[in-house]
Amino acid sequence: MCGIVGYVGSKQVVPILLDSLKRLEYRGYDSAGIAVQSNGGIKIEKVAGKIKALEAKVAKCELKATSGIGHTRWATHGEPNEINAHPHADCKQRVALVHNGIIENCNVLREMLIREGHTFRSETDTEVLAHLIERFHERGKPLEKAVLGALAMVKGTYGLAVICADEPEKIVAARHGSPLVIGVGKDEYFVASDVPAIMGYTRDVIYMDDGEVAVLTPKGFSAVTSDDQEVIKEIEKITWDLEMAEKGGFPHFMLKEIFEQPQSIRNAMAGRIVPETGEAHLGGVTLTADEIRSISRIVITACGTSWHAGLIGEYMIEEYARIPVEVEYASEFRYRDPLVDPSTVVIVISQSGETADTLAAMREAQHRGAKAIGICNVVGSTIARESDCGTYVHAGPEIGVASTKAFTSQVVVEMLLTMHLARHRFGRFEPGKGIVRALQKLPEQVQGILEKNEEIRQIASEYCSHNNFLYLGRGYNFPVALEGALKLKEISYIHAEGYPAAEMKHGPIALIDDKMPVVVIAVKDSAYEKIMNNVEEVKARGGRILAIATEGDGEIVKKVDHVIYVPVTIPPLTPVLAVIPLQLLAYHIAVMRGCNVDQPRNLAKSVTVE
Ligand code: G6P
Numbered sequence: 001m002c003g004i005v006g007y008v009g010s011k012q013v014v015p016i017l018l019d020s021l022k023r024l025e026y027r028g029y030d031s032a033g034i035a036v037q038s039n040g041g042i043k044i045e046k047v048a049g050k051i052k053a054l055e056a057k058v059a060k061c062e063l064k065a066t067s068g069i070g071h072t073r074w075a076t077h078g079e080p081n082e083i084n085a086h087p088h089a090d091c092k093q094r095v096a097l098v099h100n101g102i103i104e105n106c107n108v109l110r111e112m113l114i115r116e117g118h119t120f121r122s123e124t125d126t127e128v129l130a131h132l133i134e135r136f137h138e139r140g141k142p143l144e145k146a147v148l149g150a151l152a153m154v155k156g157t158y159g160l161a162v163i164c165a166d167e168p169e170k171i172v173a174a175r176h177g178s179p180l181v182i183g184v185g186k187d188e189y190f191v192a193s194d195v196p197a198i199m200g201y202t203r204d205v206i207y208m209d210d211g212e213v214a215v216l217t218p219k220g221f222s223a224v225t226s227d228d229q230e231v232i233k234e235i236e237k238i239t240w241d242l243e244m245a246e247k248g249g250f251p252h253f254m255l256k257e258i259f260e261q262p263q264s265i266r267n268a269m270a271g272r273i274v275p276e277t278g279e280a281h282l283g284g285v286t287l288t289a290d291e292i293r294s295i296s297r298i299v300i301t302a303c304g305t306s307w308h309a310g311l312i313g314e315y316m317i318e319e320y321a322r323i324p325v326e327v328e329y330a331s332e333f334r335y336r337d338p339l340v341d342p343s344t345v346v347i348v349i350s351q352s353g354e355t356a357d358t359l360a361a362m363r364e365a366q367h368r369g370a371k372a373i374g375i376c377n378v379v380g381s382t383i384a385r386e387s388d389c390g391t392y393v394h395a396g397p398e399i400g401v402a403s404t405k406a407f408t409s410q411v412v413v414e415m416l417l418t419m420h421l422a423r424h425r426f427g428r429f430e431p432g433k434g435i436v437r438a439l440q441k442l443p444e445q446v447q448g449i450l451e452k453n454e455e456i457r458q459i460a461s462e463y464c465s466h467n468n469f470l471y472l473g474r475g476y477n478f479p480v481a482l483e484g485a486l487k488l489k490e491i492s493y494i495h496a497e498g499y500p501a502a503e504m505k506h507g508p509i510a511l512i513d514d515k516m517p518v519v520v521i522a523v524k525d526s527a528y529e530k531i532m533n534n535v536e537e538v539k540a541r542g543g544r545i546l547a548i549a550t551e552g553d554g555e556i557v558k559k560v561d562h563v564i565y566v567p568v569t570i571p572p573l574t575p576v577l578a579v580i581p582l583q584l585l586a587y588h589i590a591v592m593r594g595c596n597v598d599q600p601r602n603l604a605k606s607v608t609v610e
Pocket of ligand 1: 303304305306349350351352353354355358401402403603604605607
């Protein structure tokens with residue numbers, strides 16, 4: 001993870017770097033720093049802590065410059081202190097750089113460089129890059145040649161921005177496995193880990209591809225491949241606006257994003273459903289009908305919340321398209337010599353489209369002959385570009401570290417994909433019209449649940465002091481139990497476990513007492529009767545129960561301590577409704593416990609390291 005930024009042009013660089021870094025803080029926030037080119041040298045300022053601390057430090061020094069780089073860190077190698085913060089410099093502080101990624105052969109390189117007389121200051125893997133570039137940098141030769149030489153020795157992943165005191169007004173950027181985008185202004189260029197960082201300044205962007213090295217000066221932009229061949233890059237226009245990436249009056253991004261769900265769900269299906277025929281059209285899923293018919297097996301791979309969405313997709317596709325589906329953690333799949341062949345289709349789900357394990361799992365599957373369908377939110381992200389075909393969820397920028405609106409949009413898109421697959425496999429798809437009707441009602445229904453925010457906050461106040469929670473669900477709502485527990489863990493640091501309700505008797509039931517609240521997703525679907533048995537089992541042991549139930553269920557209220565009602569929908573879409581109260585519950589509990597909701601400790605939004 002980590003976020004990197006850079007600017008060359010005629011404006012004062014420090015405010016631009018700080019502003020862009022703030023927009024990248026979701027990528028890491030344990031330390032930060034900037035380096036600017038000034039008076040023939042390089043000035044570096046770093047802090048342990050957040051961008052605010054860096055801003056305070058920089059305000060005390062008169063840093064005047066028009067080109068520089070910045071970094072917000074999520075530590076991998078070396079604890080998050082000032083010395084380990086980026087930018088890192090070579091021995092003479094003539095070269096400075098910021099890096100996102102991991103240099104895997106850093107120990108070997110460090111030993112070599114120390115033998116050659118280089119002196120290291122930090123414990124980071126990144127610092128070897130600065131010394132390597134120093135090693136290749138001969139006066140008179142352009143910096144980009146030194147960067148190319150250094151990178152040829154490096155194993156690992158990087159998004160990199162480098163400056164050199166000998167070449168003012170120049171940034172060299174390089175990408176391999178970590179996202180990097182160039183912003184194009186008038187006689188000015190930006191570089192950043194993602195688009196929201198720079199879209200206050202420009203909407204014209206160039207997405208860098210792996211293996212490319214770019215040179216930015218106020219006069220222009222050029223790029224070469226790792227073997228120094230020129231590449232012509234296209235400028236693309238960003239069509240969404242900055243407001244979408246700001247808080248818009250909400251105290252936290254997470255709450256804003258929870259409340260955006262009626263709209264993000266609408267966007268996920270806009271232009272994609274045909275009510276008259278009950279069909280879903282996903283223009284980006286370009287598999288032919290023959291290809292769809294010859295799929296022998298689907299593997300869904302993802303991490304975190306996207307993996308939970310994948311579990312729901314498994315149930316949908318098996319029920320309606322009758323194709324065997326397995327769901328795999330990307331981090332497991334990539335390393336276990338998986339059985340994948342050309343008749344396997346891999347569905348890769350990722351909000352960011354940059355998660356390192358998910359990307360590697362996709363590449364592994366493609367390498368073995370499988371076709372990959374990407375389901376991503378971030379437009380132009382690596383998974384979106386490298387998948388064989390795919391579809392965006394169009395949830396808009398998600399900044400809160402705990403994923404909310406991306407999840408519900410992923411589930412909606414999985415429903416559309418299921419309809420698409422079923423229709424092509426069977427020639428017709430009878431349940432389509434009913435599914436479309438249910439999909440169309442979702443935004444209003446979600447809005448209705450959001451209006452219970454105050455009621456949910458009240459309930460949260462009754463549960464916020466507990467330190468252990470159990471979440472139970474069955475069928476389509478077992479993944480919702482996992483997701484509800486994950487939300488609580490992520491942002492309030494409360495131990496929470498999600499379980500398939502019937503499995504409770506094989507272990508977790510031993511934990512139940514009046515100190516262990518149990519959140520039960522007991523909506524009216526085919527598992528309802530069964531889950532009510534599980535409710536009785538909890539009650540019999542003195543457990544305190546909060547149920548998510550379907551409107552009109554008058555029975556459940558007699559058996560549990562609290563109920564939050566959600567409207568009726570078809571079973572595969574119940575997760576979209578049932579998860580909303582759980583997102584709000586986690587949010588309010590975290591706020592009541594004084595936790596930093598948008599930037600929970602130790603987590604990052606986009607995990608671009610394995
Ligand atoms: C991180 C985030 C999670 C997210 C997961 C997968 O752990 O904190 O919210 O679900 O990465 O991210 P992706 O972008 O691939 O969906």
